[in-house]
Amino acid sequence: MxxxxxxxxxxxxxxxxxxxxxxxxxxxxxxxxxxxxxxxxxxxxxLPVTVSESSTPPIKSFNKLIELLINRVDLSEAEAEASLDFLLNDTTEALISAFLVLLRAKGETYEEIVGLARAMLKHSVKVEGLVDAVDIVGTGGDGANTVNISTGASILAAACGAKVAKQGNRSSSSACGSADVLEALGVAIDLEPEVSA
Incomplete structure (x- = not known):
């Protein structure tokens, strides 16, 4: 596909x-x-099927990491994973912004994406009961003023009997985001994971 x-x-x-x-x-x-x-x-x-909480060494100097990105040095998988671990545990919005802007300006590598994905998996909230669900997500913020079709596709798939996990957010660059559409339709979008499945 x-x-x-x-x-x-x-x-x-x-x-x-x-x-x-x-x-x-x-x-x-x-x-x-x-x-x-x-x-x-x-x-x-x-990515490993199970990821140990202590599989990556902690960031010793975030300033050194920022300096590497400023100098356009690629991070290893372990460095990227440890970076996101640090950002998700104990940091400010300014450091998060600096890291993301510098990483994007440098250009992400495959290894960095894998490391970041590993860290995201470790920190993700697991929702029980979605084992056989399909996940539908749109581009979001593509800047092309495209139609939000993923939300409609989610509703259609659910109407056909599929268990659907829809990711989305509020509008940032278009008329409406998935969260805006679902909320307007009366869907409770702010449920805790334990009651959402």
Whole structure:
């Protein structure tokens, strides 16, 4: 299955017999040369099934990390993971902004994305009861003033009997975001994980 959006191609190549953990995610931020190198690798399956809380060394100097990004030095997977661990545990919005802006200005690498994804998995909130759910998410903030079709697709899939986990947020660059649409339809969008499933 391939999915793409205006100005931001994203493709998923799934091998059903191997399960969802073997889907190739190719964001547009990866350069063409990097994409070719990923032909037989997958982002999701590159991540361990279980991640130890102590699998990465802590950040010793966030200032040193910021200096590396200013100098456009690529981070290793472990450094990227430890960076996000630090940002999600004990930091300010200014440091989070500095890290994200500098990482984007430098250009993200495959290794950095894998490390950041590992950290996100460690810090993610697990929602019970969604084992067989499908996840529908749109581009959000694509700057192209596109129609929010993912929310409608979520409603249609649910009406057809699918269990749907819809990700979304409020509008940032368009007329409405998924949260705005669902809230206008009377959906409670601010439920805690333990009552949402």
């Amino acid at each position: 391939a999915v793409s959006s205006y100005k931001s191609p994203i493709s998923f190549t799934c091998r059903p017999r191997l399960g969802l953990r073997n889907c190739l995610f190719t964001p547009s931020i990866l350069h063409t040369k990097q994409r070719r190198n990923l032909a037989t690798t997958t982002l999701v399956s590159a």
